[in-house]
Each structure stands twice: as structure tokens, then as C-alpha cells.
Amino acid sequence: xxxxxxxxxxxxxxxxxxxxxxxxxxxxxxxxxxxxxxxxxxxxxxxxxxxxxxxxxxxxxxxxxxxxxxxxxxxxxxxxxxxxxxxxxxxxxxxxxxxxxxxxxxxxxxxxxxxxxxxxxxxxxxxxxxxxxxxxxxxxxxxxxxxxxxxxxxxxxxxxxxxxxxxxxxxxxxxxxxxxxxxxxxxxxxxxxxxxxxxxxxxxxxxxxxxxxxxxxxxxxxxxxxxxxxxxxxxxxxxxxxxxxxxxxxxxxxxxxxxxxxxxxxxxxxxxxxxxxxxxxxxxxxxxxxxxxxxxxxxxxxxxxxxxxxxxxxxxxxxxxxxxxxxxxxxxxxxxxxxxxxxxxxxxxxxxxxxxxxxxxxxxxxxxxxxxxxxxxxxxxxxxxxxxxxxxxxxxxxxxxxxxxxxxxxxxxxxxxxxxxx
Amino acid sequence: xxxxxxxxxxxxxxxxxxxxxxxxxxxxxxxxxxxxxxxxxxxxxxxxxxxxxxxxxxxxxxxxxxxxxxxxxxxxxxxxxxxxxxxxxxxxxxxxxxxxxxxxxxxxxxxxxxxxxxxxxxxxxxxxxxxxxxxxxxxxxxxxxxxxxxxxxxxxxxxxxxxxxxxxxxxxxxxxxxxxxxxxxxxxxxxxxxxxxxxxxxxxxxxxxxxxxxxxxxxxxxxxxxxxxxxxxxxxxxxxxxxxxxxxxxxxxxxxxxxxx
Numbered sequence: 137x138x139x140x141x142x143x144x145x146x147x148x149x150x151x152x153x154x155x156x157x158x159x160x161x162x163x164x165x166x167x168x169x170x171x172x173x174x175x176x177x178x179x180x181x182x183x184x185x186x187x188x189x190x191x192x193x194x195x196x197x198x199x200x201x202x203x204x205x206x207x208x209x210x211x212x213x214x215x216x217x218x219x220x221x222x223x224x225x226x227x228x229x230x231x232x233x234x235x236x237x238x239x240x241x242x243x244x245x246x247x248x249x250x251x252x253x254x255x256x257x258x259x260x261x262x263x264x265x266x267x268x269x270x271x272x273x274x275x276x277x278x279x280x281x282x283x284x285x286x287x288x289x290x291x292x293x294x295x296x297x298x299x300x301x302x303x304x305x306x307x308x309x310x311x312x313x314x315x316x317x318x319x320x321x322x323x324x325x326x327x328x329x330x331x332x333x334x335x336x337x338x339x340x341x342x343x344x345x346x347x348x349x350x351x352x353x354x355x356x357x358x359x360x361x362x363x364x365x366x367x368x369x370x371x372x373x374x375x376x377x378x379x380x381x382x383x384x385x386x387x388x389x390x391x392x393x394x395x396x397x398x399x400x401x402x403x404x405x406x407x408x409x410x411x412x413x414x415x416x417x418x419x420x421x422x423x424x425x426x427x428x429x430x431x432x433x434x435x436x437x438x439x440x441x442x443x444x445x446x447x448x449x450x451x452x453x454x455x456x457x458x459x460x461x462x463x464x465x466x467x468x469x470x471x472x473x474x475x476x477x478x479x480x481x482x483x484x485x486x487x488x489x490x491x492x493x494x495x496x497x498x499x500x501x502x503x504x505x506x507x508x509x510x511x512x513x514x515x516x517x518x519x520x521x522x523x524x525x526x527x528x529x530x531x532x533x534x535x536x537x538x539x540x541x542x543x544x545x546x547x548x549x550x551x552x553x554x555x556x557x558x
Numbered sequence: 559x560x561x562x563x564x565x566x567x568x569x570x571x572x573x574x575x576x577x578x579x580x581x582x583x584x585x586x587x588x589x590x591x592x593x594x595x596x597x598x599x600x601x602x603x604x605x606x607x608x609x610x611x612x613x614x615x616x617x618x619x620x621x622x623x624x625x626x627x628x629x630x631x632x633x634x635x636x637x638x639x640x641x642x643x644x645x646x647x648x649x650x651x652x653x654x655x656x657x658x659x660x661x662x663x664x665x666x667x668x669x670x671x672x673x674x675x676x677x678x679x680x681x682x683x684x685x686x687x688x689x690x691x692x693x694x695x696x697x698x699x700x701x702x703x704x705x706x707x708x709x710x711x712x713x714x715x716x717x718x719x720x721x722x723x724x725x726x727x728x729x730x731x732x733x734x735x736x737x738x739x740x741x742x743x744x745x746x747x748x749x750x751x752x753x754x755x756x757x758x759x760x761x762x763x764x765x766x767x768x769x770x771x772x773x774x775x776x777x778x779x780x781x782x783x784x785x786x787x788x789x790x791x792x793x794x795x796x797x798x799x800x801x802x803x804x805x806x807x808x809x810x811x812x813x814x815x816x817x818x819x
Contacts, residue, residue, distance in 0.1 A: 216778055217778075219774050223770050223771045224767075224771060227768060227771065234760045234808065235808060236808060237807065237808040238808065259755055468676070470677055471677060492677035492678055492680070493680060493747055495750070502750055504750055524751075529746075539735060539739060543739075545732075547728070
């Protein structure tokens with residue numbers, strides 16, 4: 137917006153000075169609310185309260201954009217200067233947030249200044265919430281003001297601005313309706329489990345029950361490395377070296393030691409004569425028979441190494457007084473649960489395999505593989521699931537779709553506007 | 559089998575070819591000469607990325623060093639394409655220099671790599687999510703170079719250069735939003751929420767705000783210089799998002815930390 141040179145402050149049309157002062161006023165109001173009320177509690181905003189708030193917001197936007205569409209104040213409020221200022225304010229707040237460790241609940245040090253100002257729970261602090269509402273109002277007014285009259289040539293503008301508005305609106309208001317519980321199910325228990333824990337660790341009963349037929353854990357092949365006996369750190373300290381184990385019996389170099397793998401058993405159990413044998417079972421652990429040669433003095437050693445498990449001790453080869461050759465603990469490659477899901481919604485139980493990134497949808501509930509008893513690995517007696525109920529999901533996905541098409545439209549944008557080829 | 563240890567044998571020839579291309583640009587030699595050298599470098603680099611991907615048996619996008627690998631490749635390719643479109647030799651030389659710098663960092667500070675890919679990362683969203691981001695970083699890096707040239711050479715009236723800079727930002731920003739949306743859908747599939755203000759996500763939000771400020775400032779015609787500065791600041795914030803988050807005390811539990819093993 138171009139402003140006359142000798143314009144006084146608060147004389148319309150407004151520009152950057154008024155933008156900055158308005159935003160400071162909004163933030164101050166936010167801190168006044170923060171000081172008296174503490175952080176915003178979104179739990180009160182569940183349906184239908186969030187629906188009412190959304191409706192009020194939409195009505196206000198329509199009034200501003202239709203009734204006052206050529207009012208200079210509205211032109212400023214939905215204009216470039218104000219949007220730049222508002223984005224700047226959000227930028228500053230999120231930079232503070234990005235540098236301050238964030239807490240999930242009102243935890244430690246309630247009288248600490250950082251907690252009082254809501255800096256460690258930024259997204260529920262009043263100034264941030266007020267900026268979010270201001271953004272919805274300003275952006276919404278801009279969209280509606282430009283929709284009348286509708287122009288096809290502005291398609292990228294509509295997709296991006298309406299898409300973003302819908303993303304902010306649906307995720308913000310929908311957040312309070314999202315229910316999230318964790319369920320721990322014992323393997324082959326007598327009865328299906330329907331008790332869950334909520335975020336406050338309270339036990340609740342759900343209309344959905346799960347029976348766990350089998351828990352499956354696949355692990356990656358482990359690696360050999362040399363550690364410092366004192367610190368337990370892999371050497372060399374900042375660039376640790378590893379020899380990846382696999383069935384091809386690799387050879388490698390760790391520091392001044394040449395490592396030759398003579399045998400590698402992914403599921404091994406230690407036998408009476410101090411060797412290892414392949415016995416796939418819950419407590420088995422990877423083991424390798426290794427020949428190591430010191431390239432400096434030609435000294436060789438042969439022996440077994442194993443990372444151990446809950447049922448077996450680990451085993452290392454001492455290289456000298458300060459260093460040993462060890463095997464790293466295996467990392468999980470895939471974990472999955474074979475389940476049968478029962479519910480009040482369905483007559484027939486639902487058999488499924490649930491794994492990470494492959495949740496099961498059951499009548500509006502999403503069931504995610506959550507965790508297992510990591511210390512016991514394959515022998516974990518239970519598998520845990522996260523059950524999420526999110527009635528706003530389809531609206532959020534619709535807004536994502538608009539924004540995604542809008543982003544693709546950006547690739548062609550300036551080409552049309554200035555008639556040049558890219 | 560090709561491993562990270564062989565990187566030097568591909569990187570050095572690529573660097574030498576790119577350096578020759580830069581020298582030829584500075585000596586104002588015919589463009590087909592330096593194009594040939596630059597392309598040869600790109601092909602060698604691409605060859606390494608392909609062979610390395612096959613050898614690690616997982617998408618090589620998990621560690622800082624691997625994302626730098628893609629950045630070098632993308633910026634050299636984008637440099638070539640922008641040169642073909644706009645014919646700015648000197649900007650092309652800058653892109654090649656940037657590719658060389660990132661390749662050098664990878665030689666000097668490779669950061670360790672392993673085969674393991676944790677279950678949460680095993681998704682068809684992994685490759686498009688990371689690729690969209692690294693591609694956008696390269697695009698926005700390219701735009702930042704243009705902003706620096708505009709400020710240093712005082713070219714605020716060079717409409718053609720301004721248009722190229724804006725185009726780069728629009729495409730880079732579109733890619734950031736696509737990367738973000740894919741990440742949100744992926745997170746919903748993996749954990750049941752789109753966005754959890756993980757430190758990397760917070761910094762991605764910061765980056766998006768910064769580029770949105772640039773895009774909107776550019777709608778006001780008399781703010782070219784301020785816009786150029788904003789673009790540089792935005793890229794600094796982008797670098798924090800890409801690299802800095804790993805070192806922030808607020809990010810020690812982030813799911814987006816690059817693997818150190």
C-alpha cells in the first residue's frame with residue numbers, strides 16, 4: 137500500500153507503523169490474559185464449542201469482507217502490510233519457541249518467568265493464540281473479499297490462500313476433538329483387551345477391543361566395533377568405525393586391527409563348551425566368531441563376541457587394557473502385531489496385521505502400532521497400540537489437497553503474470 | 559560393492575571438472591566448452607549417488623552427509639537448467655561453486671553411515687518428503703545467490719534478474735509446502751497426528767513464515783532491497799532448520815535429528 141509522505145499516524149489509509157502498533161497491542165493484550173488466566177486450555181473447546189467458535193469466526197469474516205469490503209480499514213487489515221507484519225510477529229514468536237525447550241503440560245517451576253510468560257508452551261500461550269485468531273480473520277477476509285467477484289485467473293491465489301486458511305482452521309479447531317489412547321495387549325491373553333490409558337494415565341474402557349495373536353519383531357544384522365572400556369564409547373571417538381555383520385562373513389579394519397568374521401549366527405545360544413549354536417528362541421542373541429590381527433605387531437586372537445540379550449550375557453574380546461572388541465545391540469527393522477479387533481460397531485471381528493506406518497482403520501478409529509517391551513525384544517510379552525479418534529480428518533485432508541494443488545500452481549505462477557517462458 | 563569410502567574417487571573428478579567449467583566461464587570461453595565439463599561432473603556425481611543407493615539397500619537420505627550429497631547434485635543440475643533458460647554465466651559459476659563446497663564438506667566431514675533404517679522411516683513418503691525438501695533448499699539457495707548479486711552489484715532495477723529470483727523462490731516455496739504436506743500425511747499414518755511442533759517442525763514453520771514475508775514484500779514494488787535482505791535472512795533460517803536443529807538444546811528429543819551412526 138502506498139502511503140502519502142505527510143500522513144499522520146492513525147490517519148487512513150494505514151501502513152506499516154499502524155501495523156506494528158496494532159500487533160504490539162494484540163501481543164500486550166495476550167500477555168495481560170496470560171498473566172491473569174495462564175495458558176489457554178483447549179480441552180474446553182471440544183464439539184460443539186469449537187463448531188460455535190468456528191461459526192462465529194466465519195460470520196465475522198463474511199461481515200467484514202462483504203459489508204465493509206471497500207472500507208480502508210478492511211483493505212489494510214486484509215492487505216499486504218498487515219500480512220507482512222503478522223507473519224513477522226509469528227516469525228519472532230516461533231523463533232523464541234524454536235530456541236526454548238517446550239513442555240507438554242504445566243510441569244516444573246510454575247513460578248518461573250518462562251512458564252509465566254508461556255514461552256515453554258508457546259502454542260497454548262494467549263499471545264500466540266490471539267495472533268492465530270488474527271491470522272484467521274485477516275486471511276479469511278482477504279479470501280472472501282477476492283472471491284467476490286470470482287475470477288478464474290486467480291486460481292492459484294484462491295487455492296493457496298483458501299487452502300492455508302482451511303488448514304489452519306480445521307487443524308486448530310479439530311485438535312480439541314482428537315482423542316488419543318494407548319492400549320497394552322498381552323500376547324494370547326484369555327480375553328481381548330479394551331482398557332486404555334489416556335494422556336493423564338487414567339484407565340478408561342473403549343468400545344473397541346483387541347486380541348493379540350502374535351507379536352513379530354525383525355532386527356537388523358548388528359555390527360562390530362572397538363570401544364573404550366572406561367567410557368563405553370565406540371572408537372575413534374567422533375568418527376566411530378564399524379564392521380557390518382552379514383551372512384557373507386565380511387572382513388574389515390577397526391583401528392589397527394584387521395577383523396575377519398569366521399562365523400555369524402543371528403539367533404544364537406551359548407553352549408556348555410563356551411561356543412555358540414543356532415537356536416532360534418526368545419532369548420537368543422546374535423553371536424560371531426572372529427579372528428583379529430594386530431597390523432602393528434602381527435598378534436592374532438580368535439574368539440566369540442555377542443551383544444547378549446535378557447537371557448544371555450554379552451561377550452567381548454579384550455584387545456588391551458583399555459579397549460575391547462564388542463558387538464552392538466541389534467536395531468529393530470520391523471515390528472508388527474497380528475490382531476483381531478472386536479467392537480460395538482461391527483458384527484464380525486476384524487483380523488489384521490498392524491505395523492509401524494500401516495495403521496488399521498476400524499469404524500472411525502485408527503489403530504497404530506505403538507511399542508513393545510524393548511528390553512525383552514522378540515520375547516516381549518505385550519504389544520502396545522495407540523487408538524486415535526479424529527472426526528476432523530477428512531476436512532483436514534481436503535484442505536491439504538487444496539494447498540497441494542496451490543503449491544503446484546506456484547510453479548507456473550510468474551510465467552502467466554509476466555508472459556515470459558521459464 | 560561401493561561404499562562411502564569410494565566417494566573420494568567420484569567426488570574429486572567431479573570437483574576438478576566443475577572447477578575447469580568455472581575457470582572457462584571466467585575466461586569467457588564459448589559456452590559449449592564449460593557446459594560439457596559441468597555436465598561430465600554432474601554425470602560422475604549422479605553415478606556415485608545411484609551406485610551408493612544400490613549398495614546401502616535403503617534410500618540414502620538418512621544422514622546429514624547423505625542430504626548434502628543430494629544438495630550438491632540438485633544444485634549442479636538446477637544451475638545447468640537455469641543457465642539453459644536465462645543464460646547467466648556468472649550465476650552458473652556460483653551454483654557450481656556451491657556444489658563444490660558441499661562436496662568438499664562431505665569429503666572432510668563425512669559423518670558415519672549404516673544400513674539400518676528405523677521402522678518409522680520405512681514409508682513410501684520417505685523419498686518424496688526428503689527429496690522435495692532438498693530440492694527446495696537447492697532452489698532457494700540459488701535464489702539467495704541472485705539476491706546477493708542484486709545487493710552487491712546494485713541491480714535493483716534489473717527486472718529480468720528479479721523475475722528469475724522470484725521464480726526460483728516460488729518453485730522452492732511450492733516444494734517446501736509439498737514436502738510439509740507429505741510429511742503431515744506421513745506423520746498421521748505413523749503416529750496419528752499431522753504436526754506436533756517437533757523442533758524441526760517449528761523451524762520449518764519459521765522458514766515458511768520468512769519466505770512468505772519475502773513473497774509478500776515483493777508485491778510492494780519499491781521494496782526490492784529490503785526483499786533481497788529478507789531472502790538472505792530466510793536462507794539463514796533455512797540453514798538452521800536443515801543443519802542447526804541437530805545442535806539445539808531444545809531439539810534433543812526430535813524425531814528429525816540426522817542419524818549419527
